[in-house]
Amino acid sequence: xxxxxxxxxxxxxxxxxxxxxxxxxxxxxxxxxxxxxxxxxxxxxxxxxxxxxxxxxxxxxxxxxxxxxxxxxxxxxxxxxxxxxxxxxxxxxxxxxxxxxxxxxxxxxxxxxxxxxxxxxxxxxxxxxxxxxxxxxxxxxxxxxxxxxxxxxxxxxxxxxxxxxxxxxxxxxxxxxxxxxxxxxxxxxxxxxxxxxxxxxxxxxxxxxxxxxxx
Numbered sequence: 001x002x003x004x005x006x007x008x009x010x011x012x013x014x015x016x017x018x019x020x021x022x023x024x025x026x027x028x029x030x031x032x033x034x035x036x037x038x039x040x041x042x043x044x045x046x047x048x049x050x051x052x053x054x055x056x057x058x059x060x061x062x063x064x065x066x067x068x069x070x071x072x073x074x075x076x077x078x079x080x081x082x083x084x085x086x087x088x089x090x091x092x093x094x095x096x097x098x099x100x101x102x103x104x105x106x107x108x109x110x111x112x113x114x115x116x117x118x119x120x121x122x123x124x125x126x127x128x129x130x131x132x133x134x135x136x137x138x139x140x141x142x143x144x145x146x147x148x149x150x151x152x153x154x155x156x157x158x159x160x161x162x163x164x165x166x167x168x169x170x171x172x173x174x175x176x177x178x179x180x181x182x183x184x185x186x187x188x189x190x191x192x193x194x195x196x197x198x199x200x201x202x203x204x205x206x207x208x209x210x211x212x213x214x215x
Contacts (some may be wrong), residue, residue: 001119002028003120004112004116006021006115007111007115007116009023010115011107012108025145029142033138039137039139042135043131043134043135043136047127048134050131051128051131051132069166069170077166088105088110147176149201150172150197150200151173151175152164152169153172153201153205155167155171155172155173156172158208158212159205183196
């Protein structure tokens with residue numbers, strides 16, 4: 001539902017994607033804090049077992065991560081829908097937003113579907129996180145969007161669209177995870193960690209902009 005709302009706001013009412021997604025994020029956050037002001041509740045045992053166990057010494061989350069990556073790979077590179085997405089993104093990045101539409105590709109429908117699929121992946125991540133902490137807590141993951149955007153940009157995806165790859169995003173996510181673990185082991189303040197991640201995002205986007213302008 002949230003993905004559908006985002007997609008409609010962006011395609012039908014021309015709301016900027018960042019504004020649309022941030023707005024729905026805070027709407028959902030406010031609702032969850034009203035319903036669950038403090039952490040608590042119960043998580044089904046099957047969910048806890050699915051994310052907390054291991055097989056041959058390898059944690060289950062590793063296997064789930066591989067499944068998600070393969071599903072995304074098939075969607076982006078093994079389907080017509082993925083080709084349409086890259087065509088739409090390339091057109092937007094080059095300033096020819098109607099280029100894909102001229103070849104019979106419905107940009108609105110594909111963009112809406114992209115946000116719906118994204119929200120489904122986010123829901124899966126939420127279930128996974130609930131299983132890890134064995135409770136429901138609306139305050140968990142408040143800055144995950146910073147980690148996510150930084151990982152995507154670090155992986156080579158241009159935030160303006162048109163250029164990006166799944167393997168680059170995976171590498172960016174691994175780099176961010178290693179960075180976070182390293183800073184935690186070094187007892188770096190969470191506030192300093194946030195500042196460092198923000199600096200990385202600013203630097204990466206700045207380099208992308210200079211490269212795009214040929215500087």
